[in-house]
Amino acid sequence: MDARIINHDNSSRLRADKFVSVTDEQARPSREEAEAAVRTLLRWIGEDPEREGLLDTPSRVAKAYSELFSGYHENPEDVLGTTFEEVAGYNDLVLVRDISFFSHCEHHMVPIIGKAHVAYLPDGKVVGLSKIARVVEIFARRLQTQESITAQVANSIQRILKPRGVAVLIEAEHMCMAMRGIQKQGSSTLTTTFTGAFNEQPELQARFMTMIRT
Template sequence: MDAVLKTGKNPPVRKQATELKRPRREEAEAAVKTLLAWAGEDPDREGLLDTPKRVAKAYEELFSGYFEDPTEHLTRTFEDVGGYTDIVLVRGIPFHSHCEHHMLPFVGTAHIAYYPSDGVVGLSKLARVVDIFSKRLQTQENLTAQVASAIDDHLAPRGLAVMMEAEHQCMTMRGVQKPGVSTITTQFTGVFQNDAAEQAKFMSLVRG
């Protein structure tokens, strides 16, 4: 079962991590210890003694996107493409993020296609953009819009299509507990935006 959502053009503006007062590492570890106790555990038992440190370290990796600028990966383009002007598609980019409502993971794949205007960007850079935005607390809708906005703003392609498919653990582990439900979000700009044929071409290439 798939839910399909089309995102808006501009994602909401959020404060950057560098603008916020970041707690000390010791404060983060103490917060984890409090949560363990609240959940009914004994945070001082042997198996949990190092858990606060491990969680804090894991969070540094899982949410490292707050301290990276995705646009840095889009500044270098290549104009010598032998006259190529057709669609460029990077399909099946795996990603994992965390729902900002429950801080539970959602995992899926992203598909990005664009029609070059002044040049192309390295294919791995599109995956980097997805990684950076996904390593923040997110909704899938906002994640899709952020990825599309960053690419559209810096590459200025003739058209851009972004599609994300993911399964949300906040639906499978809690609440309605419905495993196997995937959510699909899309964002189209330029020639893709109001052209059903171009959108169908994109979908056909994605589905292979």
């Protein structure tokens, strides 16, 4: 299996790592306009949107898109806002690994399917483990690149929780490579972002990688 590894530090903040919402409802197309756009695409590919099997497709696609891209209307601050300080003095690494996710490539709007591994070093407080997975989900349910998701997850956790450091590794297969273009199935891409102590202490990065693979 081929793999491409990309590493980011937190020296620059990638776009969309904060809350994204449509503030001007007048600028947002209506449900009817979205469905009309789907009918246009059906005609463009050579289909007849009036045939029986496609009559409800525009409505189904609009409904599916509202779920697939729900991350535009969710806020990582809300997810990570509740923390716990009664941790019996625990201050070692917390790792949530094998967080399955799917996203969509912002270049071709086809799926990205993968797993995220997220760790942080608490600084007196921890967050519910499911909240880490939820942050991954928020950013995955947007048009994305894998590099952006990786940095956005790490930067959000660092900014909101303020731990001593964050480590994120994402491995994913991109359907824009598997289904079109070069059409290479089974090729995976690995991306990483490290902040704080993980950047300052290479042994922490090594430990993180070892715990993922163990």
